[in-house]
Amino acid sequence: MFYRENGQFKTSYVADQQIFPIVQDRLVILLLLAVAFVATPLLASDYTFRAILIPFLIMSLAALGVNVLVGYCGQISLGSGAFMAVGAYGAYNFFVRVPDMPLIPALILGGLCATFFGILFGLPSLRVKGLYLAVATLAAQFFSDWMFLRIKWLTNDSPSGSISVSELQVFGLSIDSAQSKYWFCLGILVVMALLTKNLVRGAIGREWMAIRDMDVAAAVIGIRPMYAKLSAFAVSSFIIGVAGALWAFVHLGAWEPAAFSVDISFRLLFMVIIGGLGSIMGAFFGAAFIVVLPILLNQFLPALFGLFGVEISTADVSHAELMIFGGLIVWFLIVEPHGLAKLWSTAKQKLRVWPFPY
Amino acid sequence: MAFFLETLLGGLMAGMLYSLVALGFVLIFKASGVFNFAQGAMVLFAALAMARFAEWIPRWTGIENPIVANVAAFIIAGGIMFVVAWLIERLVLRHLVNQEAATLLMATLGITYFMEGLGQTLFGSDIYKIDVGMPKDPIFVLESMFEGGILVNKEDVIAAAIAAALVAALSLFFQKTTTGRALRAVADDHQAAQSIGIPLNRIWVIVWCVAGVVALVSGMIWGSKLGVQFSLTTVALRALPVVILGGLTSVPGAIIGGLIIGVGEKLSEVFLGPYVGGGIEIWFAYVLALLFLLVRPQGLFGEKIIDRV
Numbered sequence: 209m210f211y212r213e214n215g216q217f218k219t220s221y222v223a224d225q226q227i228f229p230i231v232q233d234r235l236v237i238l239l240l241l242a243v244a245f246v247a248t249p250l251l252a253s254d255y256t257f258r259a260i261l262i263p264f265l266i267m268s269l270a271a272l273g274v275n276v277l278v279g280y281c282g283q284i285s286l287g288s289g290a291f292m293a294v295g296a297y298g299a300y301n302f303f304v305r306v307p308d309m310p311l312i313p314a315l316i317l318g319g320l321c322a323t324f325f326g327i328l329f330g331l332p333s334l335r336v337k338g339l340y341l342a343v344a345t346l347a348a349q350f351f352s353d354w355m356f357l358r359i360k361w362l363t364n365d366s367p368s369g370s371i372s373v374s375e376l377q378v379f380g381l382s383i384d385s386a387q388s389k390y391w392f393c394l395g396i397l398v399v400m401a402l403l404t405k406n407l408v409r410g411a412i413g414r415e416w417m418a419i420r421d422m423d424v425a426a427a428v429i430g431i432r433p434m435y436a437k438l439s440a441f442a443v444s445s446f447i448i449g450v451a452g453a454l455w456a457f458v459h460l461g462a463w464e465p466a467a468f469s470v471d472i473s474f475r476l477l478f479m480v481i482i483g484g485l486g487s488i489m490g491a492f493f494g495a496a497f498i499v500v501l502p503i504l505l506n507q508f509l510p511a512l513f514g515l516f517g518v519e520i521s522t523a524d525v526s527h528a529e530l531m532i533f534g535g536l537i538v539w540f541l542i543v544e545p546h547g548l549a550k551l552w553s554t555a556k557q558k559l560r561v562w563p564f565p566y
Numbered sequence: 567m568a569f570f571l572e573t574l575l576g577g578l579m580a581g582m583l584y585s586l587v588a589l590g591f592v593l594i595f596k597a598s599g600v601f602n603f604a605q606g607a608m609v610l611f612a613a614l615a616m617a618r619f620a621e622w623i624p625r626w627t628g629i630e631n632p633i634v635a636n637v638a639a640f641i642i643a644g645g646i647m648f649v650v651a652w653l654i655e656r657l658v659l660r661h662l663v664n665q666e667a668a669t670l671l672m673a674t675l676g677i678t679y680f681m682e683g684l685g686q687t688l689f690g691s692d693i694y695k696i697d698v699g700m701p702k703d704p705i706f707v708l709e710s711m712f713e714g715g716i717l718v719n720k721e722d723v724i725a726a727a728i729a730a731a732l733v734a735a736l737s738l739f740f741q742k743t744t745t746g747r748a749l750r751a752v753a754d755d756h757q758a759a760q761s762i763g764i765p766l767n768r769i770w771v772i773v774w775c776v777a778g779v780v781a782l783v784s785g786m787i788w789g790s791k792l793g794v795q796f797s798l799t800t801v802a803l804r805a806l807p808v809v810i811l812g813g814l815t816s817v818p819g820a821i822i823g824g825l826i827i828g829v830g831e832k833l834s835e836v837f838l839g840p841y842v843g844g845g846i847e848i849w850f851a852y853v854l855a856l857l858f859l860l861v862r863p864q865g866l867f868g869e870k871i872i873d874r875v
Contacts, residue, residue: 278668284667284668284671332856332859332860335859335860335863336856336859336860336863337863337871338667338871339601339667339671339810339814340810340814340859340863340864340865342601342668342671343806343807343809343810343852343855344810344852344855344856344859346803346806346852347849347852347853347855347856350848350849350852351849351852351853353848353849354845354846354848354849357845358842358843358844358845359843423873424873424874470803474675477668477672477675478672478675481668481669481672482672485668523686523691524687527682527683527684527686527687527691528683528687529683530679530680530682530683530686531679531680531683531684531687532683533679533683534675534676534677534678534679534680534681534682534683535676535680536676537672537673537675537676537679538657538658538673538676538677538680541662541665541669541672541673541676542658542661542662542673545662545665545666545669
């Protein structure tokens with residue numbers, strides 16, 4: 209009734225090629241942005257910021273990057289944690305070693321380090337495909353785990369391998385309160401999401417999708433597989449690298465190589481698959497699901513068991529969390545294998561014809 | 567020279583153990599096209615069940631004979647793995663037929679989390695030991711050829727022998743029995759197998775069961791070597807390069823791949839490790855597998871991947 213595109217005529221190519229061609233979509237997005245930038249910081253508590261919102265924003269950014277590679281270009285990667293680590297340590301080294309290095313260029317340089325690492329480990333994708341590639345990308349993961357543990361130069365010769373950053377500033381404004389961290393992450397996320405959206409609907413995004421759908425056919429119609437695949441690896445690992453740098457700098461503050469273990473890679477892939485392969489929106493949904501679910505379980509499980517009068521230890525709670533987390537993921541994959549983004553688009557379609565479905 | 571041979575032998579033994587875990591991957595992938603990440607969790611689960619029942623049975627029945635306890639625990643753990651296999655097929659795989667490889671992969675990761683949680687809830691999360699009476703003392707062989715001989719771990723030899731026996735038994739099962747033939751038919755072509763009346767669902771249960779038994783045996787061996795603990799799940803990550811090196815669809819590939827990776831890992835750690843700070847064996851195995859893949863993208867013995875448009 210109120211979600212219709214009837215009567216919205218496009219009179220120019222610019223109008224036709226907008227990201228959100230329907231007025232209502234634009235309004236909703238503006239509203240969402242207003243809520244995210246203005247309302248949430250006023251309402252949320254310090255705990256919400258640190259435990260939920262900031263991890264959610266950074267993980268969405270990382271999931272966005274993974275989605276470029278897995279969802280749009282079809283190359284399953286289990287090495288995302290490694291790209292995050294390279295981004296984080298790269299940014300750290302630029303930040304610490306170059307005097308007066310501003311934060312944003314350090315993040316971008318960290319992302320570029322991840323890009324080189326990504327291209328290097330993306331090279332096998334030209335020859336190795338499918339599940340073989342997925343396992344092969346684990347090489348990146350274990351190599352980075354080893355590299356940041358053993359090569360002391362990379363961790364500024366810190367004896368324990370744990371490093372930290374402090375006194376972050378952007379344009380003279382210090383980023384230490386939870387709110388300022390939130391705004392900073394949100395700003396970067398919005399810019400990156402916009403860039404990614406434009407990339408995937410442009411020529412290069414169409415090349416990635418052609419490669420994903422059938423690489424031989426894509427090569428036959430004149431798409432260079434090498435260029436398409438490596439550019440997907442480059443863009444994806446840049447985004448993941450920036451997300452990794454943010455995760456380390458803004459969320460953790462002090463970290464060690466174990467912060468970017470293979471578990472992070474798995475979780476990122478979960479986000480992308482549960483959110484929906486090949487959808488920008490899906491990355492946000494998936495990140496929300498995977499970030500919030502463990503926190504919810506952690507909060508509610510003891511209360512739930514208490515309701516039945518069962519006293520359980522924290523170890524049992526963490527095991528039950530694992531079980532429920534795993535069970536929900538399997539259940540979700542069975543119920544909606546195309547992810548939350550699919551539910552979203554179905555809902556939009558329903559709304560379009562409501563109240564007279566034909 | 568003696569030291570080199572010693573490392574080589576150690577690598578071969580370790581490789582045999584990797585191929586045991588890898589075998590579980592290959593069996594399931596061949597028959598159902600699922601890349602089963604849960605193999606590591608299955609190893610942990612089976613080993614936990616076996617360790618705890620071996621501990622509980624003497625307490626419940628009063629029989630103090632360790633052989634009886636171990637055999638009974640092995641059988642019970644095997645039964646539990648059967649139930650697990652049946653449940654996985656019934657509750658998960660049946661609903662995910664024809665999904666993308668990535669979705670199936672993630673589903674088995676979900677199963678991994680679930681089984682890790684369940685196993686530790688049911689059986690506890692401390693370090694347990696499996697004592698099947700494997701001798702721990704090292705022996706020296708070839709003393710006539712080299713001064714001092716070559717040090718070999720007896721436990722490793724027995725483990726490798728068990729692994730070899732299991733592989734032989736499995737190949738017999740696959741080649742000589744009716745069920746084995748049905749399994750091979752399903753592995754070859756799902757549709758063709760179904761159209762001549764082979765029940766896919768039952769075959770999948772059988773395959774997951776066999777993989778469960780393989781997991782149990784590898785859990786037993788690894789468990790008696792390292793102790794049954796959570797870190798046993800990482801054995802799966804160590805075995806992954808073996809799987810892709812040998813080829814996802816090849817049983818002999820899992821064996822040869824295991825030997826190559828085992829030897830490569832040990833030799834690199836001993837001869838290359840000191841120059842770069844040590845601890846390189848995990849990623850070296852992956853890089854080694856990757857190098858082989860660059861030459862043969864389907865692994866050493868995998869079926870040739872044919873792209874059709």
